[in-house]
Amino acid sequence: MSLPHEIPKRAAPGANSSDQWALFGVSRNRIVRLLREAGCVFADEEAGLLGGAATSVAELDLLVSRRCAGEPLEYVLGWAAFCGLRVRVSPGVFVPRRRTEFLVDRAAALAVGVEHPVVVDLCCGSGAIGRALAERLGGVELCATDIDPVAVRCARGNLGERGRVFEGDLYAPLPSALRGRVDLLTANAPYVPTASIATMPREARLHEARATLDGGDDGLDLQRRIAVEASAWLKPGAHLVMETSGRQADHTAEILARAGLAPVTEHSAGWDATVVTGTRG
Numbered sequence: 001m002s003l004p005h006e007i008p009k010r011a012a013p014g015a016n017s018s019d020q021w022a023l024f025g026v027s028r029n030r031i032v033r034l035l036r037e038a039g040c041v042f043a044d045e046e047a048g049l050l051g052g053a054a055t056s057v058a059e060l061d062l063l064v065s066r067r068c069a070g071e072p073l074e075y076v077l078g079w080a081a082f083c084g085l086r087v088r089v090s091p092g093v094f095v096p097r098r099r100t101e102f103l104v105d106r107a108a109a110l111a112v113g114v115e116h117p118v119v120v121d122l123c124c125g126s127g128a129i130g131r132a133l134a135e136r137l138g139g140v141e142l143c144a145t146d147i148d149p150v151a152v153r154c155a156r157g158n159l160g161e162r163g164r165v166f167e168g169d170l171y172a173p174l175p176s177a178l179r180g181r182v183d184l185l186t187a188n189a190p191y192v193p194t195a196s197i198a199t200m201p202r203e204a205r206l207h208e209a210r211a212t213l214d215g216g217d218d219g220l221d222l223q224r225r226i227a228v229e230a231s232a233w234l235k236p237g238a239h240l241v242m243e244t245s246g247r248q249a250d251h252t253a254e255i256l257a258r259a260g261l262a263p264v265t266e267h268s269a270g271w272d273a274t275v276v277t278g279t280r281g
């Protein structure tokens with residue numbers, strides 16, 4: 001799977017150059033060593049990003065300390081790379097995962113040929129999916145919702161004029177005028193079973209809000225609620241596109257089928273991602 005976007009070069013030109021490190025009077029190798037000792041697998045790359053983000057030695061020191069203390073790199077930098085974009089992320093807000101680019105890819109493919117598609121992204125977090133779809137498709141009417149006010153603020157910053165972000169439970173805050181008008185409904189809702197949260201990597205477990213991860217006993221509570229109401233919002237022939245795990249995919253497909261949507265499951269080995277699409281008949 002290859003996407004048309006490339007991750008852009010770092011924003012601060014020259015910041016990663018040897019001149020910059022000389023300016024800071026800091027040895028890049030020392031920073032790499034500190035990061036490596038703290039358990040950062042991509043220490044060299046991270047040193048470059050942190051060096052590029054800092055504007056002074058004191059700031060570099062602070063950024064490296066935060067990272068060495070285990071804070072996710074994206075919170076330390078203030079952004080995450082997603083679909084070739086820099087998406088701003090505030091502490092506590094779900095860090096968009098690269099695998100979710102597969103959902104964007106599948107959703108965008110379904111909107112080809114639809115003029116000014118109406119797109120709704122539920123459980124939008126930072127707004128990464130909506131932002132990427134807006135860039136990809138152009139001319140979309142975009143609405144997004146999230147229950148977490150911090151995520152809503154973050155998504156508003158990322159979407160700007162590209163879309164509207166509403167705070168509340170799933171569909172509840174959406175304008176009722178959208179009922180039956182939606183071409184594309186996307187959702188990367190929490191799908192981790194409650195008991196599995198304890199086995200997640202520390203960074204996610206300790207730093208991302210629990211509500212961003214916890215999908216209930218079997219991980220599918222939110223997916224069930226989203227599926228049941230989807231037909232009321234989708235146009236005939238329109239699609240609900242949901243991310244899930246490979247292990248849960250059959251259950252997700254069954255949930256969509258029970259809600260009257262024809263399910264198709266797609267897996268990308270490259271992204272290690274699974275997406276189930278349900279089409280309204």
Ligand SMILES: C[S@@+](CC[C@H](N)C(=O)[O-])C[C@H]1O[C@@H](n2cnc3c(N)ncnc32)[C@H](O)[C@@H]1O
Pocket residue numbers: 094095096097100122123124125126127128129145146147148151168169170187188189190191211212213222
């Ligand atoms: C796994 S994160 C995904 C965020 C974003 N879609 C992404 O892919 O980066 C799930 C998001 O669902 C939100 N959420 C959880 N329960 C919700 C609910 N009942 N209604 C709306 N949003 C909810 C969380 O606040 C979190 O931002």
